[in-house]
Amino acid sequence: MDKLLREKDIQEYLNVSRSTLWRFKQKGLPTIKIGKTNRYKLEDVKKWVAEETLPFYAIAEKKVKPKAEQIINTYQIDFEYLLRHNEKYLKKILNKNEIDFLYETLKGTNTNNFTNQDYVITFSKVYLSILKIRYQKETKHKKYNPQLNKFMNQNIGDIKMIWGNSLNILKQMKSESIQLMVTSPPYYNARAYSQWENLNLYLEDMRKIIRESYRVLDNNRVWVWNVGDIFDNDRLYTKSVWGKRRIPLGAYFIKIFEEEGFEFVDDIIWDKGSVESKRHMNNGNNIPFYQYPFNSYEHILIFHKHRLDKTRIPCPVCGSLKVNGNTQSEIGVQSWECKNEKCFVRSPNNRGKRFSLRTNMMQYYHENDIRNEIDKYTIKKWQKDIVKINPVIKINSKGKNILGHSAPFPTDIPEMAIKYFTYIDENVLDPFAGSFTTPLVARKLGRNGIGIELNRELYRNAIIERVITELNGSHYNEIDLL
Numbered sequence: 001m002d003k004l005l006r007e008k009d010i011q012e013y014l015n016v017s018r019s020t021l022w023r024f025k026q027k028g029l030p031t032i033k034i035g036k037t038n039r040y041k042l043e044d045v046k047k048w049v050a051e052e053t054l055p056f057y058a059i060a061e062k063k064v065k066p067k068a069e070q071i072i073n074t075y076q077i078d079f080e081y082l083l084r085h086n087e088k089y090l091k092k093i094l095n096k097n098e099i100d101f102l103y104e105t106l107k108g109t110n111t112n113n114f115t116n117q118d119y120v121i122t123f124s125k126v127y128l129s130i131l132k133i134r135y136q137k138e139t140k141h142k143k144y145n146p147q148l149n150k151f152m153n154q155n156i157g158d159i160k161m162i163w164g165n166s167l168n169i170l171k172q173m174k175s176e177s178i179q180l181m182v183t184s185p186p187y188y189n190a191r192a193y194s195q196w197e198n199l200n201l202y203l204e205d206m207r208k209i210i211r212e213s214y215r216v217l218d219n220n221r222v223w224v225w226n227v228g229d230i231f232d233n234d235r236l237y238t239k240s241v242w243g244k245r246r247i248p249l250g251a252y253f254i255k256i257f258e259e260e261g262f263e264f265v266d267d268i269i270w271d272k273g274s275v276e277s278k279r280h281m282n283n284g285n286n287i288p289f290y291q292y293p294f295n296s297y298e299h300i301l302i303f304h305k306h307r308l309d310k311t312r313i314p315c316p317v318c319g320s321l322k323v324n325g326n327t328q329s330e331i332g333v334q335s336w337e338c339k340n341e342k343c344f345v346r347s348p349n350n351r352g353k354r355f356s357l358r359t360n361m362m363q364y365y366h367e368n369d370i371r372n373e374i375d376k377y378t379i380k381k382w383q384k385d386i387v388k389i390n391p392v393i394k395i396n397s398k399g400k401n402i403l404g405h406s407a408p409f410p411t412d413i414p415e416m417a418i419k420y421f422t423y424i425d426e427n428v429l430d431p432f433a434g435s436f437t438t439p440l441v442a443r444k445l446g447r448n449g450i451g452i453e454l455n456r457e458l459y460r461n462a463i464i465e466r467v468i469t470e471l472n473g474s475h476y477n478e479i480d481l482l
């Protein structure tokens with residue numbers, strides 16, 4: 001008689017948690033009841049796993065609730081099947097060249113050991129890349145610079161330094177070619193490099209950059225904007241010292257981002273810790289109207305881009321383009337329902353699979369790469385929307401500026417942004433890169449780190465020194481577009 005395995009052994013064999021094993025049982029993993037405990041026959045388990053239509057990781061995936069969706073069909077999928085099944089829609093949506101490109105690309109794909117899900121996902125990705133190339137052609141700026149685009153995407157693993165003016169450089173970039181933007185912008189008048197005549201001129205300059213960044217940022221992606229409120233003269237009404245006031249840059253930027261099409265999602269407060277200055281003590285006047293707390297935080301603003309796109313996308317489970325447009329699950333996010341009667345899953349109330357470009361990205365297109373998993377330490381650190389991080393110490397004990405920059409932000413900010421909002425190998429851009437903190441962190445986390453900086457004379461040497469020290473070698477490429 002075959003040996004019966006215990007729950008623990010089978011968990012180990014399948015390499016799944018207890019709760020996933022429980023889900024598998026709900027889905028029909030064969031067990032043998034002995035008294036109150038479950039035992040397993042290895043042969044039966046192996047057979048069940050092999051027969052499952054969904055590949056293993058999709059079943060194990062936490063979001064597919066076994067009770068909510070049932071598997072209803074088992075048959076073999078391949079590219080030929082998908083192309084035939086979707087022919088009518090492909091002809092409607094794509095032109096002749098695009099269809100040829102789709103056929104050729106799929107034909108050239110190595111399909112060894114491909115599961116149904118692998119075929120579906122690969123087909124979907126190639127199809128989506130065709131739509132993207134088309135969109136990029138239709139929306140490129142007249143200043144589009146193919147040379148810059150090539151520079152950004154070659155030598156993956158090197159930091160890309162672009163010397164130039166952000167607005168001008170963004171115009172030269174491809175639409176939707178960056179998966180995350182992170183920065184702390186030049187702060188109106190707060191530092192030597194800021195030189196605007198008044199607050200409104202500053203905000204209008206920033207608005208132009210934010211507008212152009214909307215085009216360049218990929219769809220359903222994120223902008224992380226770190227800015228502090230400042231105490232300064234807005235120079236709108238008076239230029240005298242009396243015109244100084246608290247300027248809520250965070251609030252102003254939220255409004256600008258919204259007006260430029262972004263969705264405001266979060267304002268994480270960076271608690272900069274204890275206050276060293278004694279300015280807030282107001283000479284010991286401990287009577288009303290003398291005392292105000294000293295500002296000791298900055299904003300980490302998080303915005304989403306959701307550009308509404310109503311072009312049909314394939315069902316992530318069966319690859320069918322026979323889908324119906326539902327309402328938008330979120331403003332700007334088109335939601336779909338699979339209408340393929342031979343689709344593999346149906347909801348308990350007999351509806352087809354529901355999905356969007358965003359949920360497909362989150363649940364299907366990057367699922368099997370564990371390098372995307374965020375470590376527990378980071379999640380714990382950023383659990384609340386007030387996070388204490390000490391400001392960067394840039395002056396060493398001898399009074400020398402070791403980072404070569406007067407206002408670097410702590411690595412913690414781009415680190416969170418990159419781990420939370422990008423997948424491995426994707427493009428991360430800081431359009432005000434300063435000492436290149438963002439691209440450096442991106443590179444260390446396996447992403448393609450790109451920075452734009454205007455002030456080459458001031459910073460170049462220090463930046464290169466920093467890159468070489470931190471990356472143990474000249475892992476950088478530069479392009480001069482000043």
Ligand SMILES: C[S@@+](CC[C@H](N)C(=O)[O-])C[C@H]1O[C@@H](n2cnc3c(N)ncnc32)[C@H](O)[C@@H]1O
Binds near residue numbers: 409437438452
């Ligand atoms: C607050 S600093 C960024 C610091 C950076 N996060 C770091 O860790 O070093 C802003 C930077 O933007 C640069 N800058 C200002 N205007 C710019 C523009 N139009 N294009 C590109 N860079 C610009 C400044 O030279 C400055 O280095």
Ligand SMILES: [Zn+2]
Binds near residue numbers: 317
């Ligand atoms: Zn389907």
